[in-house]
Amino acid sequence: MPPKAALISLATSLPPNVFLQKDVLAAAWEVFGSRLPQFETLSSIFSNTGIIKRHGVKPFEWYLERRGWPERTAAFLEGAETLFVDAAEKALASAQLSGHDIDTVVTVCSTGIATPSLEARVAGKLGFRSDVSRVPVFGLGCAGGVSGLSIAARLAQARPGTNVLLVAVELCSLALRLDELTKANIVATSLFGDGAAAMILRAGDGGATRIENSGEHLWPATLDIMGWNVDPEGFGVIFQRTIPDFVTANFSPALTQILANMGLTMADIDRFICHPGGARVINALETTLALHQGALDHERQVIADCGNMSAPTVLFVLERARNAGLPPRSLLTALGPGFTASCVTLRHAA
Structure with missing residues (x-):
């Protein structure tokens, strides 16, 4: 292998x-x-x-x-x-x-x-x-x-x-x-x-943190949740459904299946590192992941300091979590147009 x-x-x-x-x-x-x-x-x-x-x-x-x-x-x-x-x-x-x-x-x-x-x-x-x-x-x-x-x-x-x-x-x-x-x-x-x-x-060599596995989930009939309209002036944002409500209702079952495909369960994850779409999305993630309120602390710091920068945002969170010291297994998660959940597990050797 x-x-x-x-x-x-x-x-x-x-x-x-x-x-x-x-x-x-x-x-x-x-x-x-x-x-x-x-x-x-x-x-x-x-x-x-x-x-x-x-x-x-x-x-x-x-x-x-x-x-x-x-x-x-x-x-x-x-x-x-x-x-x-x-x-x-x-x-x-x-x-x-x-x-x-x-x-x-x-x-x-x-x-x-x-x-x-x-x-x-x-x-x-x-x-x-x-x-x-x-x-x-x-x-x-x-x-x-x-x-x-x-x-x-x-x-x-x-x-x-x-x-x-x-x-x-x-x-x-x-x-x-x-x-x-x-x-x-x-x-x-x-x-x-x-x-x-x-x-x-x-x-093949070096690095205390390794990318262990990855997975995605694409929900059907969800093109209206997030995306771009294109017109003569530029991109126009599509938000036609409330994302925090969708996360609360749908994210946990999808994540459970993604982890199962990796041979893991939620209990195997020591730290969740999530894309912070906004304060309400962070609250919804803590609820659906059964985390205590305030567990996603780096996420709140990044959204406070930088706003939602789309794709790079979760990597800003990872940077802070890495500087603070990663646990043995972390799970990066982000939600995006499609509507899609994307996940990567990291294994860290102290």
Whole structure:
């Protein structure tokens, strides 16, 4: 049996522009207050997210003017490339590697379109070899961090000794819309931030933390829960069902089956590391996983400091959990468009 992939390094990156939640709410009142009759009621969402601040690739004022595809795409390419390079350089330095040592790059992103894809655009800056394997992954949304880790781990395991770089970068702020007078857009405005995370995986040697197994569950007839609408102005968010309620009703049975396929039960998990979609989603996860209220502490810290950054968010949580000391077995979980649950188990040797 081939050796399991090991987590060699993990790093995160945030753009420089910091948005306090109270300032975002004040701006939302200016933009939506007089145009959306129910905004007064919806405005309570901002204080219920658990978010204190977020980061964006553009200054605050940039988001207060209407933007179309060309401007959003230009902002995406500039911002995503910068974050990609910063996160990757940190992960490489931590692993004592250079870009020349990377054999495979997995790029996870669902918040912008780049062709050539991001890893090709930054190949020169990072010093990738001409024979590097490129695996761009689009459309997984918030599940992308965990699903991307699963993909990268399988690629590392398939070629022991090679270095696989995973970069998850999302610029969710670029999907904020001034023209959509909908609850979904208000929820997005209250939640989304930008960020990136990078990991290096290698099978065959080194690494105290190994990717043990992975699994997914796709619920039928759930395309309306989360996703993008595409129109001339850009991406518009789809939230047509209440995600915390769906999590409470459906996540535990799916997770039990995923673990059973791995030969595990919930009792085998020492620590859950979850994508924190927002404070209500974190509460729903604690309820459905039968955890004590407050158990998902790193999740709450990340959502407070960074907001929901989609795919990289769970890797920010993993970074904090790893720095605090991982137990023997952890389970990473994330939910994303599809509607999909994605899970990865980690085995850690102290």
